[in-house]
Amino acid sequence: MATIASKLDEVSGRIARACDAAGRPVSSVTLLAVSKTFSADAVLEAMSAGQTRFGENYVQEALDKMAALAAAREQLEWHLIGPLQSNKTRVVAEHFDWVHSVDRLKIAQRLSEQRGAHLPALQVCLQVNISGEASKSGLAPAEVEPVARAVAALPRLRLRGLMAIPEGGGDLDSQRRPHRALRDLLDRLNAAGLALDTLSIGMTADLEAAVLEGATIVRVGTAIFGGRSTAV
Ligand SMILES: *Cc1c(COP(=O)(O)O)cnc(C)c1O
Numbered sequence: 001m002a003t004i005a006s007k008l009d010e011v012s013g014r015i016a017r018a019c020d021a022a023g024r025p026v027s028s029v030t031l032l033a034v035s036k037t038f039s040a041d042a043v044l045e046a047m048s049a050g051q052t053r054f055g056e057n058y059v060q061e062a063l064d065k066m067a068a069l070a071a072a073r074e075q076l077e078w079h080l081i082g083p084l085q086s087n088k089t090r091v092v093a094e095h096f097d098w099v100h101s102v103d104r105l106k107i108a109q110r111l112s113e114q115r116g117a118h119l120p121a122l123q124v125c126l127q128v129n130i131s132g133e134a135s136k137s138g139l140a141p142a143e144v145e146p147v148a149r150a151v152a153a154l155p156r157l158r159l160r161g162l163m164a165i166p167e168g169g170g171d172l173d174s175q176r177r178p179h180r181a182l183r184d185l186l187d188r189l190n191a192a193g194l195a196l197d198t199l200s201i202g203m204t205a206d207l208e209a210a211v212l213e214g215a216t217i218v219r220v221g222t223a224i225f226g227g228r229s230t231a232v
Helices: 004-022 040-048 059-068 070-075 086-095 105-114 141-151 170-189 207-212
Strands: 032-034 053-056 077-080 098-102 121-129 155-165 198-200 216-220
Touching: 004 032, 004 040, 004 155, 004 207, 040 059, 040 070, 040 207, 053 059, 053 170, 059 070, 059 077, 059 086, 086 105, 098 155, 098 216, 105 121, 105 141, 105 155, 121 141, 141 155, 141 170, 155 170, 198 216
Parallel strands: 032 053, 032 216, 053 077, 077 098, 098 121, 121 155, 155 198
Antiparallel strands: none
C-alpha cells in the first residue's frame, strides 16, 4: 500500500504539472490536506512528510485531533472547511486558523466577537454555491458582495477570498466552468474595491481544473489519505 508520504508526493506532482500547464509558479498554490475521518496518527504521518496545513469538516473531530497533536500546534495550520453552526463558533474562533465555510454574516460576526485578542486575526473565506445546487450550502453569487463588504469590516477577521465545492464529475472543460465562474466573481469583488487573494477550489477529482482557473488553495483528501468509509 502506498504510504501517505508517497501519496503527498504524487499530489504535489499533479499540482506542479497543472501549474506548469497554467503558466503559474508552483508557489502560487497551497495544498490543504483534508484529514476528516482520519486519525491524528495519519495527520502525524503527513506532518513527518512535511505537510503542515490540514482541513477538517467536523468541529468536534478536529478539536480531538488538535488535542492529540497539541505539542505540534505551532507548526500546524488548521482549516475548517465544513458547515459551521452558530453554537460552534466560539470553539472554532478559539482553535482554528482559517474558516473556509462562512456562509452568512451572522456567523462571521460571532467569529469576530469570539476571536481571542491574543490570537492573530482569523482568516476566512466566503463559501459560494457556485453551481446553484439546492442541496449545497453557500451564498448565492448575487448575495456575495454585500456580505463580503460587511465581513471585510469585522475587526478580528481577515477576509481572504472565496470557497466553493462545485458539482463533481465530467471532463476537464466542464470541471473548469464553475471554477472559472468563482474566479470571475473574485475578480469582480476586487474590481469593486475588496482586496481578496484566495480561491479555495479543487479536490482530488478536479484539482487540475481548479489550478488552471486560478485556485490558490486546493483541498485534497482522498488522494492523500485514501478512501473514506462514510460518504461526506
Ligand atoms: C471532503 C472534502 C474535501 C476533500 O475531498 P477529496 O475528494 O477527498 O479530495 C475538500 N473540500 C471539502 C469541503 C470537503 O468536504
